[in-house]
Amino acid sequence: xxxxxxxxxxxxxxxxxxxxxxxxxxxxxxxxxxxxxxxxxxxxxxxxxxxxxxxxxxxxxxxxxxxxxxxxxxxxxxxxxxxxxxxxxxxxxxxxxxxxxxxxxxxxxxxxxxxxxxxxxxxxxxxxxxxxxxxxxxxxxxxxxxxxxxxxxxxxxxxxxxxxxxxxxxxxxxxxxxxxxxxxxxxxxxxxxxxxxxxxxxxxxxxxxxxxxxxxxxxxxxxxxxxxxxxxxxxxxxxxxxxxxxxxxxxxxxxxxxxxxxxxxxxxxxxxxxxxxxxxxxxxxxxxxxxxxxxxxxxxxxxxxxxxxxxxxxxxxxxxxxxxxxxxxxxxxxxxxxxxxxxxxxxxxxxxxxxxxxxxxxxxxxxxxxxxxxxxxxxxxxxxxxxxxxxxxxxxxxxxxxxxxxxxxxxxxxxxxxxxxxxxxxxxxxxxxxxxxxxxxxxxxxxxxxxxxxxxxxxxxxxxxxxxxxxxxxxxxxxxxxxxxxxxxxxxxxxxxxxxxxxxxxxxxxxxxxxxxxxxxxxxxxxxxxxxxxxxxxxxxxxxxxxxxxxxxxxxx
Numbered sequence: 001x002x003x004x005x006x007x008x009x010x011x012x013x014x015x016x017x018x019x020x021x022x023x024x025x026x027x028x029x030x031x032x033x034x035x036x037x038x039x040x041x042x043x044x045x046x047x048x049x050x051x052x053x054x055x056x057x058x059x060x061x062x063x064x065x066x067x068x069x070x071x072x073x074x075x076x077x078x079x080x081x082x083x084x085x086x087x088x089x090x091x092x093x094x095x096x097x098x099x100x101x102x103x104x105x106x107x108x109x110x111x112x113x114x115x116x117x118x119x120x121x122x123x124x125x126x127x128x129x130x131x132x133x134x135x136x137x138x139x140x141x142x143x144x145x146x147x148x149x150x151x152x153x154x155x156x157x158x159x160x161x162x163x164x165x166x167x168x169x170x171x172x173x174x175x176x177x178x179x180x181x182x183x184x185x186x187x188x189x190x191x192x193x194x195x196x197x198x199x200x201x202x203x204x205x206x207x208x209x210x211x212x213x214x215x216x217x218x219x220x221x222x223x224x225x226x227x228x229x230x231x232x233x234x235x236x237x238x239x240x241x242x243x244x245x246x247x248x249x250x251x252x253x254x255x256x257x258x259x260x261x262x263x264x265x266x267x268x269x270x271x272x273x274x275x276x277x278x279x280x281x282x283x284x285x286x287x288x289x290x291x292x293x294x295x296x297x298x299x300x301x302x303x304x305x306x307x308x309x310x311x312x313x314x315x316x317x318x319x320x321x322x323x324x325x326x327x328x329x330x331x332x333x334x335x336x337x338x339x340x341x342x343x344x345x346x347x348x349x350x351x352x353x354x355x356x357x358x359x360x361x362x363x364x365x366x367x368x369x370x371x372x373x374x375x376x377x378x379x380x381x382x383x384x385x386x387x388x389x390x391x392x393x394x395x396x397x398x399x400x401x402x403x404x405x406x407x408x409x410x411x412x413x414x415x416x417x418x419x420x421x422x423x424x425x426x427x428x429x430x431x432x433x434x435x436x437x438x439x440x441x442x443x444x445x446x447x448x449x450x451x452x453x454x455x456x457x458x459x460x461x462x463x464x465x466x467x468x469x470x471x472x473x474x475x476x477x478x479x480x481x482x483x484x485x486x487x488x489x490x491x492x493x494x495x496x497x498x499x500x501x502x503x504x505x506x507x508x509x510x511x512x513x514x515x516x517x518x519x520x521x522x523x524x525x526x527x528x529x530x531x532x533x534x535x536x537x538x539x540x541x542x543x544x545x546x547x548x549x550x551x552x553x554x555x556x557x
Contacts, residue, residue, distance in 0.1 A: 030080055031139065031157040032239035035060045038201035039215045039319065042078045042239060046142075049074035054320040056151060058093045058121045061213055062320055063153040068143040074150070077140035079105075080157055084134050088159035091125040094118050096143060096150030103157075104138045107131020121153070173199040173236035175244045176217075181232070181251040182336065188222040189251035190286070190332040191232055196243070199236035205245060207231050218286055222328035227255050254335075264339055264407060267556045268293040269549065270439050270482060270531035271538065272343065275299065277317045279490070280536035284321055285329035285340065288535045289543050291550025294409065294437075295333060295535070296343040296379040300369065302350045307358025307394070308365040309344055309351055311373060330374045339407045342369055345381035352385070359390040363397035370402065377407030377436070380427075386416075388426035395427075399434045410438045411484060411531065414445040414458075414467060420474045429475050438471060439482035439531030443495025450518060458495040461516040464505035468527075469520050472509075478526035485530070487538035487545040499548035502530055510556050529553040 032042035036052045037060050043050065050066040057063040066074035082088065084107070092101050094115060101124040102112025113126040130137065139157055143150040178194035191204065195217050204212040204219045207230055212219050224230065229252040233245040271292040274280060288295055300309040313323050330340045344351055344366070353362045366378050378398065380391070399406050408431065416424035417440050428438050442464055447457045450466025451473055457463060464483050471481050485502055486492035508515035512523045530549050532538060538545045 028161060029156045029158055030082070030161045031155045032078060032080070033200065034155040035153060036062045036064045037213045038237065040064075040076075041200035041215075043076050044078065045076040046074060047072040050076045051316065052320050053151070053316050054322050055315070056095060056121075058153040060153075063151050064141070065149050065151050065316060066141070066143060067149040068145055068147050070146045073142045073145050075140055075142035076152070077138050079136050079138045081136050081161070082130050082134060083160045084130055084132050086130050086160050087127065088130065088137075088157060089125065089127045090139055090155075090157050091123055092141060092155040093121045093123050093153050094141070094150060095121055097147050098144035099124070099150045099152070100140075100142045100144075101126065101152075102140055103128055104140065105134070106137050107134030171198060172241040173197065173238050173243050176202065176234045176236050176246045179232070179234055179246050179249050181249055182332075184251055184253050184335060187224050187226065187253060188220050188328045188331050189224060189230060189232065189253060190218070190220045190335070191234070191249075191251070192218045193234050193246065196236040198238055199243075200238045201236075203235045203237060203242065205233040205235070208233075213237075216284075216287070220286060220325065220328040220332045221251075222324060222331070224253050226253050228253050263405070264436055265293055265337075265554075266479065266526070266528075267553050268437065268482070268529045269546065269553050270294040270296060270409060270437070270484075270529070271487075271535040271546070272296045272298045272531075272533050274534050274536045275314050275318070277314075280534065281539035282318055283536055283539060284318070285326060285333060287539070288333070289538065289546045289550070290336070291543075291546040291554075292535060293338055293529075294407065295338060295340045296381075296409065296411075297340065297375070298343045298534070299346040299381070300342050300344045300351070300366070303365070305361050305365075306355075307351065307353045307361035309342075309362065309369065310365065311342060311369050327373055334374070334376065339376040340374070341377040341379050341407050341409065342366065342373070342375045343379035343381050343411075345379075345383060345411075350384070351382060353390045353394050354387045355390060356393065359394035360397065362391075362394040363401065366394075366398055367401045376405070377402070377409070379409045379411060381411040383413060386423045386427060388423045388430060391423075391427050392430040395431050395434070399431075406434065407436050408434060409436050411441055412438065413441050414448050416440075417467070417471055417474075418449060419470075425471075425474065428480070432476065432480070435476075435480055437480050437482045437528045438476060439484040440467070440471070441484045441533075442467065443484070443486050443492040445495065452518065454518070456518070459497050459501075461501055461504045461508060461514070462518040464497075464501070465508045465515065465520065466518045468505070468509060469518075472520075472524055478509075478524035479528050481524075482528045483530045485532060485545075487532040487534060488541040490540075491533050491537040499545050502545075502549050503552040506530065506552060506556060525557040527556065529556070
């Protein structure tokens, strides 16, 4: 096999030295973040090939997953301070095909070892002696070109720790401060605290017992009993150790049956949350900026049953975000007065509702997904066609199941709302009595007609106001109209506008001020607000969109 031959050649060059010897009693594991509990802290992976996952893991709550490509073997490495003329043993537990473990820069003979196939956790072990002037070595793992992803956990570099007289080395971080309880539900408590300099992670304690390890400065502890008080503390961690625990705070869960969900406010900001990694900031639901009132989870997945959908959290792509944490974060957002809904469709969505059977399947499956994850409603973002008759049937059936608090939003393209005879517009009017908001996408469209029959180019205040006017004059209530724009230039192919253009357009529609050349014949103080794709692109851009648009929406009359 050519691949095996290439691998053997690589090992011959590297100089395998596998030993069964044990480290001396005084030796310690000097690898930093050896179990990847603090994400990729201290590790660097080539070509952004690495991430951390919650399954499979050998111990703790995380492990490394690295994915080779045809031109990159997904090497993940870290440089460790060592002592000269000293013996070291390097080991790690791995899963996958053609997984390598090695050390370079030893000052003597660099070493590596590998396994051609580890279908379950398998330990790799090698050893080396440092040279007379060696003060650091690089330890690494990698896979092989064009092979599947591999996993690594519990990396150990056993030997005497190095020291540099001019460098005090990494210090144990300070104790976290500012621990608060922002919100609770009947079975969860959300926590937040201040950042600690030098910390790579934090441990969360409930009644003195460690229950979570997180990388950020917030956490949601779930699986709690209703109407019960708990004490919480946090500590900070890095490669040097763990700080003392913070002062304790008390969190009391709500009574059973109290979900904490709220009603959409009169003026609301909607943001789409990406259940995938496309280069924008990877977020948990708990990371979504507080300015967002409606969080639309993008996207539900089509099934083999016509009209039916399901939802699959991309835990691996989101750095090991677990389903339980996702559900708890939804509850925490609801406790804070937000609505979290499931979006159906998107650019690549293939859900089709074009007869009574598929309408029934849609309603039943969306309701099942809402029940499973705790979503408040559904967003219709079908960009490949929509049948108003059967989508109306589906949404009315869903409303009967979910009740009066159901949140229904839509995100049609500009072409879909040019006329009340369009299927999207007809659907919106058909369910006007149960519709929350239509957040039309004012992007990726080029020039379009406004309500005065003049042509307007995207990217201007006139484009937003003159096209919103079509919906307002076509039968939708002001509270059912929102302005959808990208959060950054990378959020859409075209149509990005500075957030000030969005706020000027809202002022024009609500107050008759800050208009461009087009000015509506009347004002619409009840205009619902604005939407963006996406909270992730917004976060990557420093939350510039939500920081500007959010407070403006919430201050509308």
